Structure formats: C-alpha cells, structure tokens
Amino acid sequence: MEKPLVSIITPSFNSEKFITETIQSVQNQTYKNWEMIIVDDCSTDQTVSIVEEITKKDSRIHLFKLIKNSGTGIARSTALAQASGKFIAFLDADDLWKPEKLDKQLDFMKVNKLPFTFSFYDCINEGGNPLNKRIEAPLDLSYQQLFFCNYIGNLTGIYEANYFGKIAVSPIRKRQDWIQWLTVLKKIKTAQPVPESLAFYRIRENSISASKMELVKHNFAVYRTHHHLNLISATLCMVGFLFTQLILKPRYSKTIKASI
Incomplete structure (x- = not known):
C-alpha cells in the first residue's frame, strides 16, 4: 500500500x-x-x-x-x-x-x-x-x-x-x-x-528570531490583530509572554552535538 x-x-x-x-x-x-x-x-x-x-x-x-x-x-x-x-x-x-x-x-x-x-x-x-x-x-x-x-x-x-x-x-x-x-x-x-x-x-543575522525587540513588536501585533485584544489586554498578555520567555522559557540543552 x-x-x-x-x-x-x-x-x-x-x-x-x-x-x-x-x-x-x-x-x-x-x-x-x-x-x-x-x-x-x-x-x-x-x-x-x-x-x-x-x-x-x-x-x-x-x-x-x-x-x-x-x-x-x-x-x-x-x-x-x-x-x-x-x-x-x-x-x-x-x-x-x-x-x-x-x-x-x-x-x-x-x-x-x-x-x-x-x-x-x-x-x-x-x-x-x-x-x-x-x-x-x-x-x-x-x-x-x-x-x-x-x-x-x-x-x-x-x-x-x-x-x-x-x-x-x-x-x-x-x-x-x-x-x-x-x-x-x-x-x-x-x-x-x-x-x-x-x-x-x-x-540568521538580523532575523526576527535573533532580534528580541522585533520579536516583541510582532508578538504584540498578534495579540492586537489576531486576538482582537484592546491595548490594555494586549499589554498584559505581553507581560505574560515576557515572563514566559525570561522565567519559564522553552527548555533547551546546551550540550548537544549537532551534525548535519
């Protein structure tokens, strides 16, 4: 099959x-x-x-x-x-x-x-x-x-x-x-x-993922335009986002050996 x-x-x-x-x-x-x-x-x-x-x-x-x-x-x-x-x-x-x-x-x-x-x-x-x-x-x-x-x-x-x-x-x-x-x-x-x-x-150099400020700007736009949140609600969501990134950020290992 x-x-x-x-x-x-x-x-x-x-x-x-x-x-x-x-x-x-x-x-x-x-x-x-x-x-x-x-x-x-x-x-x-x-x-x-x-x-x-x-x-x-x-x-x-x-x-x-x-x-x-x-x-x-x-x-x-x-x-x-x-x-x-x-x-x-x-x-x-x-x-x-x-x-x-x-x-x-x-x-x-x-x-x-x-x-x-x-x-x-x-x-x-x-x-x-x-x-x-x-x-x-x-x-x-x-x-x-x-x-x-x-x-x-x-x-x-x-x-x-x-x-x-x-x-x-x-x-x-x-x-x-x-x-x-x-x-x-x-x-x-x-x-x-x-x-x-x-x-x-x-x-890549100058990419969104490499620029924290650009990432914040575009994520805020998602809360405003996609979720249709008002300014205050979107701002509170960004606080939650930044808390997640700084405190509860995605787990990662720094000791891997990557081969392509």
Whole structure:
C-alpha cells in the first residue's frame, strides 16, 4: 500500500545561499511520497534559477512565483492552495530536516492517533554550524501555554488535512506560523511533540528570531490583530509572554552535538 502524500510548504526570498541544501534535506528523506511546493516572493538573487534547475530533475518539486513581494504569509498561503497531500508540513528555505524526520513523525502520529504533531529541533548559525542548543517543548502542550510562548518550531509542524481542512495562513508578514498553531490547539486542546530533534533551525543575522525587540513588536501585533485584544489586554498578555520567555522559557540543552 502506498504511503500517504505529504505536501511541504516552502516560501522563499533571496535564499540562494541555502535553498539547495534545504531541498536536499527533503530529497534525503527516508519517506519518499512527498511534494515540495516552493513559492518565491520576488527574489532578486539566483533563488529562482537554482530551484528551476532542480525541478527539471525532480518532478516532486514545484515552483510558483508571486508577481509582487507580499511576505511570508501570502507565500505560504499560495503554496497551501496548491497542496494535495493528506498531510501538510512546513519548511522554510533556509532550514533543514534530518533524514528520518517524516518517517518518524508520521509514525508517531499513526501510533498515537494524532491529527497534529511537531518535534524538538536544533539551532545552527547562518553558516550551518551547530550552536549547541536544542529547543524542546512540554510533552503535553496546551493552548494556554502556546498563547504565551510559541513552543512549536514551524519547520517541525505537520497536520492532517482530512481532519483540519487546509488551515488558512494569516496574510501578515510575521508570526503567521504562531497564529496557525494557535488555531490547531484551539481545536484539539493539547498537542504532543515527538520527543527528539528532527530538524535544524537556522538563526540568521538580523532575523526576527535573533532580534528580541522585533520579536516583541510582532508578538504584540498578534495579540492586537489576531486576538482582537484592546491595548490594555494586549499589554498584559505581553507581560505574560515576557515572563514566559525570561522565567519559564522553552527548555533547551546546551550540550548537544549537532551534525548535519
């Protein structure tokens, strides 16, 4: 019996330094029934030409190009519209999957009868070198916990489209992944991660994840625009968010040895 199709959603923008390695990490999966849908957000470097060459050799990889720069949310939404898999997975154009990522995660979902799961992940720097930091999460993650801290690395999340439908991606430019996982948890109440690292998250210089002030600004915007909270309520939520980050921050190990 053929294994179910997994649709991999990948937005790209000026990713020429990383996109080949990212695609190779998908091609190296032990699980072979997948499609990778790359939507380029008007790159000005060689990203498009690199992907076009790869698509000539692998029919599972599909490239779509936006006609104007619109942000990650629109790119992901465009890719989602093209997806036909039973499962929807996400991988940004500079991150990497470990070879058994899909196999292990889908097996975990099947054995535990879960419509959604995610995993731990390791951090690497812009050059691909390990930062000796593994991001973990509660083994029974609740909506309330996720509300104050995005424990779910977008590159690790997989959901079953037959259960949720295609979950709409917010058009906002930043933090739409957090909104998506909040939508998931609002329906299923709790989520369980595969309790091991299955991916590498690349922390790039000047990225949102590297800038704490930018992170605070965009998280505050989520409380205001997505949750429709007034100024006072959104501010109180940000206090809770900062408390979580500084006091109850996601667990991580500083002693891992990450190999790509």
